[in-house]
Amino acid sequence: MAAGSVSVPQVIPLRIPLPGRAKHRIDSGTRVEIKSDTPEVSIYYTLDGSKPELFRKPGYGEHNTFKYKSPILLPVGKITVKALAVTK
Secondary structure: OOOOOOOOOOEEOOOOOOOOOOOOOOOOOOOEEEEEOOEEEEEEEEOOOOOOOOOOOOOOOOOOOEEOOEEEEEEOOOOOOEEEEEEE
């Protein structure tokens, strides 16, 4: 990896894989961990498929970006998790 680059975050289900299911398909109610192979990064994520935004103009749109701190429980319904890792 080049100096200054950051590994892409990975979304990892914390459950035993179900036989016959695609690896990328994760059911509602599953806890997931988001991690990067790059040490000492902050990870930000969204659950609505939008790009995580670290800086938002006041009064502009909804704030759907969360800072990852610990495994999260996926809400009910079809969702798309997007994550971004940044150096501190």
